[in-house]
Amino acid sequence: xxxxxxxxxxxxxxxxxxxxxxxxxxxxxxxxxxxxxxxxxxxxxxxxxxxxxxxxxxxxxxxxxxxxxxxxxxxxxxxxxxxxxxxxxxxxxxxxxxxxxxxxxxxxxxxxxxxxxxxxxxxxxxxxxxxxxxxxxxxxxxxxxxxxxxxxxxxxxxxxxxxxxxxxxxxxxxxxxxxxxxxxxxxxxxxxxxxxxxxxxxxxxxxxxxxxxxxxxxxxxxxxxxxxxxxxxxxxxxxxxxxxxxxxxxxxxxxxxxxxxxxxxxxxxxxxxxxxxxxxxxxxxxxxxxxxxxxxxxxxxxxxxxxxxxxxxxxxxxxxxxxxxxxxxxxxxxxxxxxxxxxxxxxxxxxxxxxxxxxxxxxxxxxxxxxxxxxxxxxxxxxxxxx
Amino acid sequence: xxxxxxxxxxxxxxxxxxxxxxxxxxxxxxxxxxxxxxxxxxxxxxxxxxxxxxxxxxxxxxxxxxxxxxxxxxxxxxxxxxxxxxxxxxxxxxxxxxxxxxxxxxxxxxxxxxxxxxxxxxxxxxxxxxxxxxxxxxxxxxxxxxxxxxxxxxxxxxxxxxxxxxxxxxxxxxxxxxxxxxxxxxxxxxxxxxxxxxxxxxxxxxxxxxxxxxxxxxxxxxxxxxxxxxxxxxxxxxxxxxxxxxxxxxxxxxxxxxxxxxxxxxxxxxxxxxxxxxxxxxxxxxxxxxxxxxxxxxxxxxxxxxxxxxxxxxxxxxxxxxxxxxxxxxxxxxxxxxxxxxxxxxxxxxxxxxxxxxxxxx
Numbered sequence: 001x002x003x004x005x006x007x008x009x010x011x012x013x014x015x016x017x018x019x020x021x022x023x024x025x026x027x028x029x030x031x032x033x034x035x036x037x038x039x040x041x042x043x044x045x046x047x048x049x050x051x052x053x054x055x056x057x058x059x060x061x062x063x064x065x066x067x068x069x070x071x072x073x074x075x076x077x078x079x080x081x082x083x084x085x086x087x088x089x090x091x092x093x094x095x096x097x098x099x100x101x102x103x104x105x106x107x108x109x110x111x112x113x114x115x116x117x118x119x120x121x122x123x124x125x126x127x128x129x130x131x132x133x134x135x136x137x138x139x140x141x142x143x144x145x146x147x148x149x150x151x152x153x154x155x156x157x158x159x160x161x162x163x164x165x166x167x168x169x170x171x172x173x174x175x176x177x178x179x180x181x182x183x184x185x186x187x188x189x190x191x192x193x194x195x196x197x198x199x200x201x202x203x204x205x206x207x208x209x210x211x212x213x214x215x216x217x218x219x220x221x222x223x224x225x226x227x228x229x230x231x232x233x234x235x236x237x238x239x240x241x242x243x244x245x246x247x248x249x250x251x252x253x254x255x256x257x258x259x260x261x262x263x264x265x266x267x268x269x270x271x272x273x274x275x276x277x278x279x280x281x282x283x284x285x286x287x288x289x290x291x292x293x294x295x296x297x298x299x300x301x302x303x304x305x306x307x308x309x310x311x312x313x314x315x316x317x318x319x320x321x322x323x324x325x326x327x328x329x330x331x332x333x334x335x336x337x338x339x340x341x342x343x344x345x346x347x348x349x350x351x352x353x354x355x356x357x358x359x360x361x362x363x364x365x366x367x368x369x370x371x372x373x374x375x376x377x378x379x380x381x382x383x384x385x386x387x
Numbered sequence: 388x389x390x391x392x393x394x395x396x397x398x399x400x401x402x403x404x405x406x407x408x409x410x411x412x413x414x415x416x417x418x419x420x421x422x423x424x425x426x427x428x429x430x431x432x433x434x435x436x437x438x439x440x441x442x443x444x445x446x447x448x449x450x451x452x453x454x455x456x457x458x459x460x461x462x463x464x465x466x467x468x469x470x471x472x473x474x475x476x477x478x479x480x481x482x483x484x485x486x487x488x489x490x491x492x493x494x495x496x497x498x499x500x501x502x503x504x505x506x507x508x509x510x511x512x513x514x515x516x517x518x519x520x521x522x523x524x525x526x527x528x529x530x531x532x533x534x535x536x537x538x539x540x541x542x543x544x545x546x547x548x549x550x551x552x553x554x555x556x557x558x559x560x561x562x563x564x565x566x567x568x569x570x571x572x573x574x575x576x577x578x579x580x581x582x583x584x585x586x587x588x589x590x591x592x593x594x595x596x597x598x599x600x601x602x603x604x605x606x607x608x609x610x611x612x613x614x615x616x617x618x619x620x621x622x623x624x625x626x627x628x629x630x631x632x633x634x635x636x637x638x639x640x641x642x643x644x645x646x647x648x649x650x651x652x653x654x655x656x657x658x659x660x661x662x663x664x665x666x667x668x669x670x671x672x673x674x675x676x677x678x679x680x681x682x683x684x685x686x687x688x689x690x691x692x693x694x695x696x697x698x699x700x701x702x703x704x705x706x707x708x709x710x711x712x713x714x715x716x717x718x719x720x721x722x723x724x725x726x727x728x729x730x731x732x733x734x735x736x737x738x739x740x741x742x743x744x745x746x747x748x749x
Contacts, residue, residue, distance in 0.1 A: 031595075094416070097480055099481040099482060336580065342694075345474065345475035345502065345694070348487055349488075350488075371481060
C-alpha cells in the first residue's frame with residue numbers, strides 16, 4: 001500500500017482532544033475514519049492525483065541511464081519533508097487501476113532538492129517486473145506517483161575515518177546521493193569509490209562521476225568482465241594507487257549492490273581485519289519482482305511474520321501446502337474468517353510484503369503490500385502479515 | 388431440482404469460468420475510475436441533500452428534493468458502492484479506503500455482521516432450506532418446505548412492515564440467528580467473534596446511525612429541527628422500501644427455486660453454478676436502473692461471480708443467457724414489474740395452507 005504519513009505531531013492537549021473529537025465526529029457522520037477519507041473521491045474529480053493520507057509527486061522527466069537503468073525526476077508536494085543521503089522511499093503508482101508499491105533509493109542529493117524541489121530515483125527495470133518497466137514506459141511528465149517520507153539507515157557516519165564506497169550496478173544510487181551532497185566537502189579528496197559494472201557499455205552516471213572525480217574523488221571503474229569481481233587485492237591496489245601503505249582497517253566502508261555481492265564483499269573485508277562497526281551496507285535488489293513459478297526453491301527457508309501478534313514461523317521451502325489462514329490458526333491466532341473458499345472476504349488481511357500463491361486464481365501475487373484473502377493464500381516466500 | 392447430468396454441468400461450468408476469466412482480464416483503470424466516480428456522486432448527493440433539507444422553509448419543493456437526494460445517496464451507498472465493495476469486487480485495487488475489510492455503510496446494520504451472514508451463509512447456501520436464513524428471513528413462508536402456521540395468514544402485512552424498516556431487519560438478522568436477546572443460544576454456533584462483541588457492534592452502529600439522522604443533524608439545524616428529522620426518516624424509509632423490493636425480486640420470484648441440504652452434498656462447481664442460477668432471478672432495465680439496484684438486477688450474474696465488479700454484469704448476462712440456452716438450463720429474467728408481481732403473488736399464495744394441510748385441518 002501506498003505511503004501513509006504520520007499523524008501530525010501535537011503537544012498541546014487541547015489540540016489533541018479536538019483531533020480525537022473530530023475523528024469521532026467523522027466516524028459518526030460519515031462512517032469513515034476521517035472527513036478527508038469521506039470526501040476523497042469528490043476532490044479527485046478536480047485533482048485526480050489527490051489521495052487521502054498520501055503524498056503525491058509530479059513526474060518531471062524520465063531519463064535513460066543505460067539499457068536497463070533509468071532515472072525518474074520527481075517533484076514531491078511541498079508537504080514532503082526532506083531526506084538524508086542514502087535513504088530510500090516507498091514509491092507507489094496506480095497501474096491499471098491498482099496501487100502498487102516498490103522501494104527505491106533516492107539517487108540525488110538533499111542540497112539539490114533544497115535548490116530545485118526535485119528528487120531523483122534511479123531504477124533498474126526488472127524484465128518480468130510489473131512495476132519497474134511500467135514506470136519507465138508509461139509515466140509522462142505531469143503524471144503523478146506517490147511517495148512515503150524517506151527512511152532507511154544507510155547513511156554517512158559522522159566520524160572522521162576515511163571513506164571507501166563499493167557499489168555494484170544500481171547499488172550506486174544511495175552512494176551517488178552521499179557523494180553529491182558532499183561534493184564540496186574536504187573529505188572527498190580522500191574518499192574512494194569502487195564502482196562495479198559488467199562492462200563499459202553498462203556504465204552510467206558518468207558525467208556526475210567525472211565532476212566528482214575532478215573535485216578529488218578517487219574513482220575506480222571496475223568492469224567485472226575484465227577485472228573480475230571484488231577482491232581484497234583490487235581494493236589494496238586501488239587504495240595504494242593514490243597513497244602508499246594505506247591501512248585498510250581505519251576506513252569506513254559503504255557497500256551497496258545485489259545481496260550476493262554484499263555478502264561476499266562484507267565477508268572478504270571482515271576477514272581482512274576490518275571491524276564490523278566500520279562496515280555499512282544496504283541490501284539492494286530487495287526490490288520485488290515477478291519470478292517464475294518455482295521461486296520457492298531459492299531460499300532454504302521461508303518465514304511467515306505475524307506482525308500484530310509478534311509471531312514468526314519458519315518453514316522449509318516448498319513444503320508449505322497450507323493456506324495462511326490455516327497456518328495462522330495453527331499458531332493459535334484467530335483471524336476473522338468465514339467461508340474459507342474466497343467468497344466472503346472476511347479473512348482479508350493486509351500483507352506488508354512477500355509473495356503468495358492464490359489457490360483460487362492459481363496466480364502468484366505481487367510481492368508488494370496489498371490486501372489478500374488468507375483462506376486462499378499459500379506463502380511462497382517470506383511473508384509479513386498485519387495479523 | 389431438475390437433475391442435470393454431471394458431465395453437462397462440468398462443461399457448463401467450464402463455459403462460465405471462461406467468461407469469468409475473460410472479464411477478470413478486462414478489469415483495470417476504468418473500473419477504478421467508475422467506482423470513484425460513483426462514490427463522488429454519492430457524496431455530492433448526500434451533502435447537497437443535507438444542505439437543501441434546511442432550505443425547506445423557502446419552498447417545500449426544495450425539501451422534497453432534499454429528501455430524494457438523501458435517499459438517493461443512501462441507496463447508492465448501500466447498493467452500488469457498499470454491497471459491491473464489501474463483496475471484495477474492488478479489493479484488487481489495493482486502495483486503503485475502497486476495500487471489503489474497511490468499508491462501513493450508511494445503514495443501521497454493522498458491516499462486519501452483514502459480511503458474515505450475507506457473503507458466507509447466503510452466497511454459499513443460496514435458497515437452501517435450513518441453511519440460508521435469507522430465504523424468507525425466518526418470517527415468511529415462501530414455499531411448501533415450511534409447514535403452514537396461522538401467523539402466515541398475515542404475512543403480506545409483515546412484508547410491508549419489513550420493507551419499511553428493512554435496515555432494522557438487516558441489522559438484527561445475525562443476532563436473531565444467534566439468539567442474542569431471545570431464545571436459547573445456538574448449540575453449534577460458527578460465530579467467529581464473541582456474542583458480547585456481536586451485541587456491542589450492533590448497538591454501536593445503531594447508536595451512531597440514529598444519533599446522526601435523528602439527533603445531530605436536526606439539532607444542528609435547530610429552528611427547522613422537525614423538518615430535518617422527518618426528512619431524514621423519510622429518506623431512510625425510501626431507501627428501505629427500494630432495497631427490500633429489489634432484494635425480494637432477487638430470490639423470491641415465482642420461478643426462484645429452493646433446495647435441500649441433500650442437494651448440496653459433495654456439490655461440484657457446475658452443480659453450485661446451476662443451483663445459483665435456479666435460485667436467482669434478474670430484472671431488466673436501463674443503465675440507471677441497474678446502478679440504483681447496485682446491479683442486483685443481475686442477481687444471477689452476481690451469484691455466479693460475486694467478486695467481479697458489478698458494472699460488468701449486464702454485459703456478462705448476455706453471455707450467461709446464451710450459455711444457459713446451450714445447456715437447456717432455465718434463466719429467470721423479466722421486467723421489474725412482472726417480476727415484482729410474482730413476488731407479491733408468492734407471498735400471498737403461501738400465506739394460506741397447502742390443500743393437504745387445509746384438508747387435514749378440516
